[in-house]
Amino acid sequence: MVDKDNIKQIVKEKFTEYLTEKGLRKTQERFAILDYIYSSEGHFDMEMLYESMSRQHFRVSRATIYNTIELLLDCHLVLKHQFGKNTSYYEKNYNSDNHYHSICTECGMVQEIKDTGIREIIQSEKMKKFRMTHYCLYMYGICTNCENAKKSKNNNNV
């Protein structure tokens, strides 16, 4: 996939730029983590990242993963999400579609919702004393599965 490789190259350059600007070191670990994140799809948590990397190319300590994610968040190459549980989830954030998340409050299932125009409205919002860099929209509710499960449970009770 040429496109994906292109993106990997671009984000690597962006990260390099960021590290240089901040006077931070360009370590193998940092680039390996970035590369791994941009090789995967969807959301991941720290344990998933740690396990997957251990299984494959590169073993990196948890401490380093946490440290590096902090940098990637700072330069906006990664987004952090907290969907209501204690574990944080992350996703790559370059050249990806604008999307929101719907979260089922019963089973915790998270789905992506494509943007259909809300973005422009939110970004045109004027805020005093605040310069917005990005935003997250979380929609909570009940997914069809859980809705149906509830219904049949209620029917049994009656």
Place this chain on the structure above:
Amino acid sequence: MVDKDNIKQIVKEKFTEYLTEKGLRKTQERFAILDYIYSSEGHFDMEMLYESMSRQHFRVSRATIYNTIELLLDCHLVLKHQFGKNTSYYEKNYNSDNHYHSICTECGMVQEIKDTGIREIIQSEKMKKFRMTHYCLYMYGICTNCENAKKSKNNNNV
């Protein structure tokens, strides 16, 4: 404040209704927690709630507070927020203005942003296989304080 007392009465009734419907018990602790939440303003975390209640009317164990908050979330009398740190914050959710949150990624400061019409657009969003009950919009960026602090730091370096 008559208005506040009214609201307290209404949410108490709503909670009672919810407990009855679910076949759960109407304990003093549960109503004390609800009352305390609706007596306070703004966001709070579990420790704040626990401490404040201990200092005032009613001492309730942490376990019970966690348990009760779960119920209040379920019947939408309380909202839960995770602003990026490990601690969860909560706020009452009845008859309150529609608002979003702006979060400074430098200092963590959270401010409320009044809704100016985004709500209707979001609520008109059609979602397959999902019935939305509520949503949260978080805007991340830099507050003026931190922006200025950064600038003067950069100037010193140059």
Place this chain on the structure above:
DNA sequence: ATGTATGCAAACCATTTGCAATGAC
């Protein structure tokens, strides 16, 4: 050579859990 970044293990701390005692029904 210098000092930042890593890896490890221990510490931290919000949240969850198990269980005996309490109290709503």
Place this chain on the structure above:
DNA sequence: GTCATTGCAAATGGTTTGCATACAT
């Protein structure tokens, strides 16, 4: 009287921290 709920204290688990070692500069 029964069993859900409470309070307590211990356990859990994601995240953070301290420190010796490694390595980017």
